[in-house]
Amino acid sequence: MPDETEGSVTRSLEKMKLADGAQGGGQEKKTATADAHKFWGTQPVPQLGDEPPLEDGYIEPSKPREEVRQDAYPLPKDFEWTTVDIMDPTQNKEVHDLLSLHYVEDANASLRFKYSEEFLRWALTPPGYFKEWHVGVRVSANKKLVAFIAGVPITLRVRGKEFAASEVNYICIHKKLRSKRLAPVLIKEVTRQINLQGIFQAIYTAGAVIPTPISVCRYYHRSLNVPKLLAVGFTFVPRNSTAARMIRMNKLPDTPTLGVRPMEEKDVASVADLFARYMKRFDLAPLMTLEDVRHHFLSAQGTGTIGDGGPGRRVGQVTWTYVVENPATHKISDFFSYYYLPSTILHSAAHDMVEAGYLYYYATDVAFEDGAEADGRLKNRLKTLIGDALVIANQAKMDVFNALTLMDNVSILNDLKFGPGDANLNFYLYNWRTAKLAGMSDEGDVKAGMGVGVVML
Ligand SMILES: CC(C)(COP(=O)(O)OP(=O)(O)OC[C@H]1O[C@@H](n2cnc3c(N)ncnc32)[C@H](O)[C@@H]1OP(=O)(O)O)[C@@H](O)C(=O)NCCC(=O)NCCS
Structure with a gap:
């Protein structure tokens, strides 16, 4: 100007x-x-x-x-x-x-x-x-x-x-x-x-x-490309560790554990149904039509085939949505989605961008099995499912994978080696009153995260 x-x-x-x-x-x-x-x-x-x-x-x-x-x-x-x-x-x-x-x-x-x-x-x-x-x-x-x-x-x-x-x-x-x-x-x-x-x-x-604020959530970060994150000062070697040890600790498998595949048009109805049922777990949630599901999970997967936009990426790819299909019923039993939002590094000679993936929505039908929450089956499934999201993000050369203390994330963040960041995100409603929703802390009987089921972009 x-x-x-x-x-x-x-x-x-x-x-x-x-x-x-x-x-x-x-x-x-x-x-x-x-x-x-x-x-x-x-x-x-x-x-x-x-x-x-x-x-x-x-x-x-x-x-x-x-x-x-x-x-x-x-x-x-x-x-x-x-x-x-x-x-x-x-x-x-x-x-x-x-x-x-x-x-x-x-x-x-x-x-x-x-x-x-x-x-x-x-x-x-x-x-x-x-x-x-x-x-x-x-x-x-x-x-x-x-x-x-x-x-x-x-x-x-x-x-x-x-x-x-x-x-x-x-x-x-x-x-x-x-x-x-x-x-x-x-x-x-x-x-x-x-x-x-x-x-x-x-x-x-x-x-x-x-x-x-109706809720406060905290950002968590999972290092993928440790050498780069160290080089740009996004993360540091703790006093009792070494760079080599951090790299080893954060190493991921080359391939996902569940038989995940990219979501396709034919999955829209099944994903929409699973999503609607799963989101009932949270006090605050979006309701999505089939068109909404298609838009949010399918329309930003870029063009061409995976690899055309660099390793693990299509050209112009913004979201990665993967599903698990039940081979007998062909119903979608699980899905996860993450989006790609890089940040410009303002003061580093070595690199100009941090490539970051952000956990978006996900669901699993293990949540509807009797007793799955109490006996840890749900937590284990989510650990595997979001663990696969990390593998896919790593294949797409993300440097770091971020998530907030919302939905079921809180139960799996530590096990998946996410660490707390120093930023909070406050949630607000305009012209609507409701009591506080559980984000980074429990609210009454509601466990941390379970109050908030909206992920903003
Ligand atoms: C956020 C931003 C638009 C605020 O503009 P600003 O010039 O700093 O603030 P202004 O003097 O115009 O206005 C101040 C008022 O806006 C409010 N305000 C500031 N940031 C706000 C936000 N993110 N959302 C809503 N209101 C906000 C202030 O609380 C203040 O109102 P109050 O006196 O009732 O408390 C500006 O700082 C900005 O562009 N920041 C970078 C981008 C950003 O942080 N966007 C917000 C993402 S949530």
Whole structure:
């Protein structure tokens, strides 16, 4: 961005310093956290220190379309709103470039997520997506994209209640435009666009703590390429170990243990059925139609054959979904999926990227066998199944495999040699009250992880 534009943009943002609450139409109630959180204190979210609700439900009722604000929230004069068409390669690349330079970094600013163009196309176009929920901000003078936020439709079950919601993600503001209260304007504009489609609830995650997490999960990491992870400072040799010992400890078999094969179109119905039954284990879960299952697990497997995109990869491959087929019934008894999300290494001469796989959804029908949880059969099966995911990820030359303390992960992370990271991920619901869900810690009788069955991309 040329300096001159930058300067004037910054000046008008300074002038803007909008009263976040007042912008929403002026009716928002001030709450106890309003002073600490000038924006979130005015939003329909549980406020810090609120008691757990007696009953789950919305905070503000839904409105008919004509009562939803019809015009976009104002931006300062040097900026304009844009609806991003993520299917258009040029606009897709603009989002990709913005995120590549300005999106989430780790606490030490040594790594930054690098979402590929294929990834963004996949993540932002699930069945029934709305282009209008892909909201950008451009500098009027040169049309440069300087901020972005996106929502996609999701059907959620939270404890016993099911509802349509938006999954909001990828909020990103150019580094030069930070701390100027632009984030609340982006959030309000995407909320307005979501409301215009008759949706009044959302799910989102953040490293930041804002009012008020429904769950907190911790990242765990499983080293695959130890020499590289050591070289870039992602991991260290503990005092009582050596690099050679770490390599030996983390060595994986060359081939998977279960007879897994890549998921195909013919598996969609069987995977959907298994997934729906398995996800009942968790308090918070997505409900997926056949089209959703096809999109989330099958549509981003890249083109050509495995190997065309490098060892273990198709060209442009984003997800790896593998199934176990019962030879007698031809039903799918197990599946796992992981996605590929590299990070740019910001200060290493030796390497420029960490190739990372992230555990996505999985299921096994061992969960439905009598007593399988109590006698350890389920845990053993999951260890083998996710162990196979590690083998497949290793074949695809991932350097590290990441997972959160959600779903059944907690029971197998240690055995599979994952170690805790230093980052937490907070889960949030917009305009929905529910008591805390078990993430990194137990909640009441619910074991850690079992509260959360949504994996955000
Ligand atoms: C996250 C980001 C968009 C926030 O923008 P910013 O310029 O730092 O913050 P602004 O001054 O515009 O707005 C501050 C308000 O936004 C809230 N906010 C900050 N990060 C947020 C997040 N990730 N989600 C929701 N709200 C957030 C703040 O809590 C504050 O509101 P409050 O006063 O009620 O507490 C920006 O820092 C960024 O692009 N970071 C890199 C990408 C990133 O981390 N994205 C979030 C992924 S979850």
